[in-house]
Amino acid sequence: MMHLTATAGKSILIGENCLFANVIAETTDHHTVFDLGTKQPLNSGANIIIGDRVWCARDVILMKGTILGSDVVVAARSMVNKRFGNKVLIAGCPASVIKENIAWTERAEATFMPEKFGVL
Numbered sequence: 001m002m003h004l005t006a007t008a009g010k011s012i013l014i015g016e017n018c019l020f021a022n023v024i025a026e027t028t029d030h031h032t033v034f035d036l037g038t039k040q041p042l043n044s045g046a047n048i049i050i051g052d053r054v055w056c057a058r059d060v061i062l063m064k065g066t067i068l069g070s071d072v073v074v075a076a077r078s079m080v081n082k083r084f085g086n087k088v089l090i091a092g093c094p095a096s097v098i099k100e101n102i103a104w105t106e107r108a109e110a111t112f113m114p115e116k117f118g119v120l
Contacts, residue, residue: 005030008045015052015070019106025062051086055104073104 002020006012010027028045035042048062051070056062060074063081068074072084075091075098084090089099 006048010045010047010064012048012050014050015054017053018050019055021056021058021060021076023056023060023062025066027064029064053104055106071103073102 001022003024004012005024005026005028007030008028012025012027025048027048029043033042034040046065048064049067050062051068051072053070054068054072054074056074057076057078059077061079062068063079065082066080067083068080069084069086069088071087073089074080074095075089077093078091078095079093080090080095082094084095084097087100087102088097089102090096091098
């Protein structure tokens, strides 16, 4: 399941062959906070961009401004609020890079055979 909320003229762009498990993605905070001196909003919305072959595990939250490159794995219950490049495993609240230069497949195989899965 995926709960998507794109408001304030912002978008959520999703690449090809992505997997999502109970993920929330929101382009705004749903309530505006203003600077009383300037009368300007402090928490404007931002697009969310998800590359190709991104796997977001259970209960991930993608906040406004999230940009995920291709071949990214987001660990369960992570909160993402910034840009991450390609081929990384990210986790935490807020998310940070745990491992670089990764590949993943949706198949539950015990042995990694890149030629079989075409991930390299």
